[in-house]
Amino acid sequence: MNSPWLVNGAVCDRVPAGDRGLHYGQGLFETMRLSGGELPLWPRHRARLSRGARTLGIALDEVQVEDELARARALWPSEGVVKLIVTAGSGGEGYRADAGAVSTRVIGYRPVPEPRAPLRLQVCSHRLPCAPALAGIKHLNRLDQVLAARELDPGCEGLLLDGSQRIVEVLSGNFFVKSAAGWRTPPLTGNGVRGVLRELLLDTVFPALGETLDEADMTLSELCAAEAAFACNAVRGIEPVARIEGWRNLDIGAVAPISAALHRLVPCFAD
Numbered sequence: 001m002n003s004p005w006l007v008n009g010a011v012c013d014r015v016p017a018g019d020r021g022l023h024y025g026q027g028l029f030e031t032m033r034l035s036g037g038e039l040p041l042w043p044r045h046r047a048r049l050s051r052g053a054r055t056l057g058i059a060l061d062e063v064q065v066e067d068e069l070a071r072a073r074a075l076w077p078s079e080g081v082v083k084l085i086v087t088a089g090s091g092g093e094g095y096r097a098d099a100g101a102v103s104t105r106v107i108g109y110r111p112v113p114e115p116r117a118p119l120r121l122q123v124c125s126h127r128l129p130c131a132p133a134l135a136g137i138k139h140l141n142r143l144d145q146v147l148a149a150r151e152l153d154p155g156c157e158g159l160l161l162d163g164s165q166r167i168v169e170v171l172s173g174n175f176f177v178k179s180a181a182g183w184r185t186p187p188l189t190g191n192g193v194r195g196v197l198r199e200l201l202l203d204t205v206f207p208a209l210g211e212t213l214d215e216a217d218m219t220l221s222e223l224c225a226a227e228a229a230f231a232c233n234a235v236r237g238i239e240p241v242a243r244i245e246g247w248r249n250l251d252i253g254a255v256a257p258i259s260a261a262l263h264r265l266v267p268c269f270a271d
């Protein structure tokens with residue numbers, strides 16, 4: 001395979017030392033499943049990227065990004081994972097960015113990860129701070145996830161809570177829980193990433209199945225009483241939770257109809 005990195009449209013694995021993504025985390029990323037040479041969820045990734053660019057003041061040229069993605073895809077295998085990073089570029093005076101600065105675009109490739117066994121969830125003690133202005137977007141500052149990952153035992157996935165003990169999401173995905181009242185997922189108004197898979201489940205998959213799904217806060221004690229749960233992201237699709245470490249097992253069978261419906265809609269995600 002050719003180089004796994006393209007920077008500003010050229011095969012290269014370096015960015016300028018003055019880049020604001022490196023200095024301040026002023027940038028965004030999308031990690032996307034590549035299937036049959038296409039990015040099936042690209043319109044949703046593009047919409048989140050452009051929301052994030054407006055929030056962080058990044059000059060995003062969507063046509064240029066799409067051209068560079070097409071160039072990258074022509075170099076790489078047709079199945080895999082593509083990571084796109086767009087930063088605010090170089091320049092500015094300290095935290096103050098230059099108006100009209102040109103963005104830096106980095107595109108990388110990696111193979112699809114091996115599927116994992118149903119998840120064992122470990123509740124992390126690190127709490128996600130409340131930052132409503134940044135909630136939902138996929139910005140480059142992932143230090144909370146880095147700290148939480150340091151707590152995890154091998155083979156476990158982390159469950160992240162906020163300072164009010166509300167469940168937010170898992171380490172690198174969104175979180176759904178089934179109780180007697182139906183399915184529920186946290187609303188992500190103060191923190192967390194509004195995943196493209198989460199959005200697809202909310203607006204298409206659950207309505208097609210006729211399943212109730214509420215965006216509502218939930219606590220650990222509600223999770224303890226739950227029947228089933230799953231995590232999801234745009235690389236691995238849906239991953240059922242088998243066990244909450246130290247507490248109890250969950251019913252992974254209850255997740256199967258949701259996975260099957262997602263597979264019918266986007267076949268690269270296994271059912």
Ligand SMILES: Cc1ncc(COP(=O)(O)O)c(C=O)c1O
Pocket residue numbers: 031145169170171172173174192193194195196197198232233234235
């Ligand atoms: C912290 C975090 N939350 C949620 C998600 C899920 O987002 P998506 O469905 O767009 O992959 C991710 C994906 O990497 C993530 O890193």
